[in-house]
Amino acid sequence: MLHVAGRRMRGGTRGVMEPSSNEYREQRLENMKKLAEAGQAPFGRVFERSGRLAEIRAGFEENKRVRAAGRLITIRDMGKSVFADLRDGSDRFQIYVGKKDIGDAAFAAFKLLDAGDHIGVEGSLFTTRTGEATVRADSWVLLAKALRPLPEKWHGLQDTEQRYRQRYLDLVANPETRAFFDLRIRAIREIREFLHARGFSEVETPMIQAQAGGAAAQPFTTRYHALNRDMVLRIAPELYLKRLLVGGFDKVFELNRNFRNEGLSKTHNPEFTMLEIYEAYTDVRGMKTLVQDMILHVARAVLGGLTVGGEEQPIDLTPPWREATYADLIRERMGQDWFELTPDAARRKAEAAGLSLDPAWPPLLVTHEVYEKLIEKTLIAPTFVTRFPAELIPLAKRCEDDPAFVDVFELVVRGQEVAPAYTEQNDPLEQRRQFEIQVGDDAEKLDEDFLLALEHGMPPAGGMGVGIDRLMMILMGRDSIRDAILFPQLKSARVP
């Protein structure tokens, strides 16, 4: 086996990813052997450090004794002295290893180290002639040998496939990747704190369910052996969160993974992180305030301001955000008489605008295609699109003044749907009718357990879902969801 090295797998015979023997690995194995002979165990154990490198930097004092640990990133060998950079999860820090300081044997052994190795050093802090804070080592210990080289230091790791398959290399080699995920982590923490501060309880509901509900998507199926039956992974937590409303949780949220059995695209990953929020005794207008406040809070906390999305296409989140009805947006794009046109005339007009339409589609779907293909992607600044046709959304309540529409909004930013919110349907009889329309003749698919819960009385409530991966894409100006997820789904490189 040659050269696989985690890069492209060999074609036709899809090899299981296995260690390749190459020159680099052989050399490092040789160095490891020599280090062991010099008394350095290649895979060490605990090393008590004075602090992370950022803490050592913050507490810098000339001649202060410190113990520092990290990964060797670069090594600048000057002969009888060596400068090298250590990196840990917090910072980069320079160390200096001088032959006179450390002794001939330890110095010779130090030269057997390779970039990528983890070491610990003990020594005193000083400032170099060029003004850089540095640890002058008087002893060092190997903590872990790296048998493979890290990606190159200038260009980092560019190969998209390798960046996703071996994300750890991307994280080591490309600081901006690490920075993105640090911000994602921070944003999620801020969302939780924001909701906790407003009295919401975070809950966990089943991911393995007998029946998929709460959205219209294909589920992943799985087999529960002990019960001898097929189960599905949830496509949404909605119906369980509503059961909790019945049970008396009047402010709840869940922030976790959903699974949808769909194709991959730059905006779709089959498992994605979703925030769902339900609050009793409010409605979609309560959700509007909540989501706006929440996104503003996250933007301020994580990015320090309300201009988001990076430099290429900055988006100003300063409120108030635009609000427009679905029908008005359609009329704005397709003409004021759109809803008075005959179905044929509307169809011709949509086709003239560049859409290709399925002949079987009723007027409602033709109109919705106009919205999805011609309008949504043009909404760059945050926009609440309200009052969708009732047929499209079976889990929401009708508008009080016009039952043809439901009392909902969809928050669209940068042409992407970020957060749908509803005044939730709490009438069990009406909910049953909607489900019956949805499932048609297949009565077995009716979620009787959920309807039973509703019959015990669900308080009126506002509910909302926020796609966290897409929210991060918008905040950070990334075009691909694969850049927003640590380990995005890829086709397998392994033999089944």
Place this chain on the structure above:
RNA sequence: GGAGGUGUAGCUCAGUUGGAAGAGCAGCUGACUCUUAAUCAGCGGGUCGGGGGUUCGAGCCCCUCCACCUCUACCA
């Protein structure tokens, strides 16, 4: 699922009309006690994604398979 693009050294990339596979970084050897992409001298390193074909000759042309990227389809 469909269309297009891409795949060359560990990494980042060149490679002309089909005519002897290259550079930088990394690696190895040597020099060098304040470097910052250290510097200087020298040396190795290739299944050109896999398989098949055309040709005197293929990294380059053809077929096929694999992966990634983009568009598209599916997706409330």
